[in-house]
Amino acid sequence: EEKFPERHMHYLSTGEEMRRIAKQSSFTAKLSNEAMENGKLQPMFFSVYVWAKYLMEHMDGNDLVIFDGVPRRKQEAKILDS
DSSP states (O other), rough: SSSOOOEEEEEEHHHHHHHHTTSSSSSSHHHHHHHHHHHOOHHHHHHHOOOOOOHHHOSSSSEEEETTTOOOOOHHHHHHOO
C-alpha cells in the first residue's frame, strides 16, 4: 500500500483570474472594475464563482489545489472550506 500516492497539484491565482474576467464586457466585470478602482474587495459571489468554476473544470477528486490570494473574508474561508 502506497502511503502517499502521487497526486496532481493545481495552482489558482484568484486575482489573476479575476483580472482576466474583469476585461470582459459583463455585469460582473463592471462590478469587479468598480471594486478595483475604489480599492475595495471584490464581491464575495465573484470569488466563489472563480473557485467553483476552476474546481469544476480542473479537479479530478483526488487532486491538491493551492488558492493564491484568498480568502479575504471570514465567510469566504467558510465557503472555501466547505
